[in-house]
Amino acid sequence: MLQFFERLTNPYPEPEPGQPPSGIYAFCRYYMRGMEWPLLLMALLSAVLAMLEVALFGFLGQLVDWLSTKQPETFWQEEGDTLTLVGIILLLGLPALVMLHSLVVHQVLLGNFPMSIRWLAHRYLLRQSLSFYQNDFAGRIATKVMQTSLAVREAVMKLLDVLVYIAVYFLSMLVLVAQSDIRLMLPLLGWLTGYVLLMWYFVPRLRDISAAQADARSLMTGRVVDSYTNISTVKLFSHSQRESDYARESMDGFLHTVYRQMRLATGLNVMVQCLNYLLVFIITGVSIYLWSFSLVSVGAIAIAISLALRLNGMSQWVMWEVSMLFENIGTVNDGMNTLSQPLEVTDGDEARPLVVKSGAIRFEDVSFHYGKTEGVMEHLNLHIKPGEKVGVVGRSGAGKSTLVNLLLRFHDLADGRITIDEQDIRQVQQESLRSQIGMVTQDTSLLHRSVRDNILYGHPDASEDEMLAAASRAEAHEFILGLSDPEGRTGYDAQVGERGVKLSGGQRQRIAIARVILKDAPILILDEATSALDSEVEADIQRGLSNLMPGKTVIAIAHRLSTIAAMDRLIVMDKGQIVEQGSHHELIRQGGIYAHLWAHQSGGFIGMDT
Numbered sequence: 001m002l003q004f005f006e007r008l009t010n011p012y013p014e015p016e017p018g019q020p021p022s023g024i025y026a027f028c029r030y031y032m033r034g035m036e037w038p039l040l041l042m043a044l045l046s047a048v049l050a051m052l053e054v055a056l057f058g059f060l061g062q063l064v065d066w067l068s069t070k071q072p073e074t075f076w077q078e079e080g081d082t083l084t085l086v087g088i089i090l091l092l093g094l095p096a097l098v099m100l101h102s103l104v105v106h107q108v109l110l111g112n113f114p115m116s117i118r119w120l121a122h123r124y125l126l127r128q129s130l131s132f133y134q135n136d137f138a139g140r141i142a143t144k145v146m147q148t149s150l151a152v153r154e155a156v157m158k159l160l161d162v163l164v165y166i167a168v169y170f171l172s173m174l175v176l177v178a179q180s181d182i183r184l185m186l187p188l189l190g191w192l193t194g195y196v197l198l199m200w201y202f203v204p205r206l207r208d209i210s211a212a213q214a215d216a217r218s219l220m221t222g223r224v225v226d227s228y229t230n231i232s233t234v235k236l237f238s239h240s241q242r243e244s245d246y247a248r249e250s251m252d253g254f255l256h257t258v259y260r261q262m263r264l265a266t267g268l269n270v271m272v273q274c275l276n277y278l279l280v281f282i283i284t285g286v287s288i289y290l291w292s293f294s295l296v297s298v299g300a301i302a303i304a305i306s307l308a309l310r311l312n313g314m315s316q317w318v319m320w321e322v323s324m325l326f327e328n329i330g331t332v333n334d335g336m337n338t339l340s341q342p343l344e345v346t347d348g349d350e351a352r353p354l355v356v357k358s359g360a361i362r363f364e365d366v367s368f369h370y371g372k373t374e375g376v377m378e379h380l381n382l383h384i385k386p387g388e389k390v391g392v393v394g395r396s397g398a399g400k401s402t403l404v405n406l407l408l409r410f411h412d413l414a415d416g417r418i419t420i421d422e423q424d425i426r427q428v429q430q431e432s433l434r435s436q437i438g439m440v441t442q443d444t445s446l447l448h449r450s451v452r453d454n455i456l457y458g459h460p461d462a463s464e465d466e467m468l469a470a471a472s473r474a475e476a477h478e479f480i481l482g483l484s485d486p487e488g489r490t491g492y493d494a495q496v497g498e499r500g501v502k503l504s505g506g507q508r509q510r511i512a513i514a515r516v517i518l519k520d521a522p523i524l525i526l527d528e529a530t531s532a533l534d535s536e537v538e539a540d541i542q543r544g545l546s547n548l549m550p551g552k553t554v555i556a557i558a559h560r561l562s563t564i565a566a567m568d569r570l571i572v573m574d575k576g577q578i579v580e581q582g583s584h585h586e587l588i589r590q591g592g593i594y595a596h597l598w599a600h601q602s603g604g605f606i607g608m609d610t
Helices: 002-006 024-031 036-069 072-109 112-126 130-134 138-180 182-229 231-236 240-292 298-339 400-407 430-435 451-456 464-473 477-481 505-519 535-548 584-590 593-599
Strands: 361-368 377-384 389-393 415-420 437-440 523-527 553-557 569-574 577-582
Touching: 002 072, 024 112, 024 138, 024 298, 036 072, 036 138, 036 298, 072 112, 072 138, 112 138, 112 298, 138 182, 138 298, 182 231, 182 240, 182 298, 231 240, 240 298, 361 400, 377 400, 377 415, 377 577, 389 400, 400 523, 400 553, 430 437, 437 505, 451 464, 451 505, 464 477, 464 505, 477 505, 569 584, 569 593, 577 584, 577 593, 584 593
Parallel strands: 389 553, 389 569, 437 523, 523 553
Antiparallel strands: 361 377, 361 415, 569 577
16 A cells, blocks of 8 residues: 555656746746645645644533533433544544545655655756856755755645644634634734744744755765865875865854854744743633633633643644744755756757768867857867867867867857767757767766776667677776675676776776777767876777777877877867867978977976976
8 A cells, every 4th residue: 555655656757857947936836746736635634634633622622511511321312423423533534534644745745756856956957067067066066956855845845734734723723712702812813923923033034044054064065075085185185184174164154054043943942932831821811710700611711721732832843844944945945046057058949869970070160268258269160071080289278178078069159160070069969969979088087886887888788798898909808807896796896986996097097998999989089098007008008099990080189299199180279279280290390389399298298388
């Protein structure tokens, strides 16, 4: 039965998520899709339970009157049917309603609702541009996803469950007391007025501090994760104390928000309790006064005082539920600022898959600014023929990586266009564009998974033999067989650690090369692909890459000029422009920047410009 209710809602909605709206109500409403009916059923059940509980208090007052006025000998004959009905409600009706309410809350909503939010938010964020992730901590973004999903669930469910229960309960209570004597209702209305004023003063302040606290928490988490992610750098520079201080600064900021929140909580708690005691005192005094003039019955007094005592207990629960509601709204508002950011690079409505037949690449009058007023790249033109092998050279900051990032459409151009086989890359689907390009980067990053998973990332449907062949061509097979992890997994099943930290730089790069070899894309980009390898292994890898290059269009970025000297053509970049191009020997004879860089190499590397 439990599994039946767990399957009533889908934790993984299939439709492609769009940009979430920015308003609190619209944001929550967006993530409620598919959960509307269980939320409304939950609210309805809460309302029925509230009315029945108040009705039981009414029956208690009636029972007191019966016991004080009726004879024991005839009591059961006179009121037996009513007592039986109340017994059935208590023993069968209320337990059944409570069980159904609990099934809807715990099986249908509590697990699936936040998971659907995480699923939609994660899929949307995966489509964000590279710059989105470069401008924030990865841990901070992940924290926003987790915090916001829970906060949306809590805000919506408290609003539709707790507040509906409270509202129906209090209205039913007022009606019941007014039926006895309307004067007994006045203290309850006075209490409600004071309670609302306290909420009006304290809750917005709790909401604001909760938003600040959510942001401080995600910053704290981001800094801690940043230290752990770069632990080798921390240890290399002996900066454990510096990282402790860096984390403590954010912890202090978070703790400051906690102190402010707790001060408000103390003030609210004391004020509500004083209001509760005042209500019990006044309603007891009024009840006794009215009873002394025979204006109310003993049963009515029992109802009024019982409900006042019930309010005394409920008010604490209500206070924290309302406070938590607005705290969650503050958290939602904070997370919304991250999750609702528009996608910077999007596919057009008419975008179609890229079809690569020959691999010709053109940069036509390309300008790009990184959002700055000054141009990083202005009116650049470059034509790479099908199957041509082009080496890209230039000092740091010359625009080499920008050239590649624009080809991969990590950013959109300010002006001009880039085509592959005469297809404008802005008019094709990003996934299909990048699926046709294989790239080995200088800063090789592996997934925290097995070696097999990392290599198969290039072609998930590849066979075991194809994966092994790719690893062998990348000169990686032998060292992979010797790998092991703390869980006892070995070889291709061994875990490589976060970003591949358990491997050497050369090992990571060879696995990355194996991944690209397996991908076998028609366009190949090598960004310092062999920079972390020793000379002997580099020679082996170069042979593997040379075997991979035939029939592909290749762009190779290198500071080690010897690795690209044999390319069909070399282009030299400076300040975002192509200033020289030709073969290695042609550029040496020109005596320009390339010849200057070649002359200043030491051991095959570009030296510092003096």
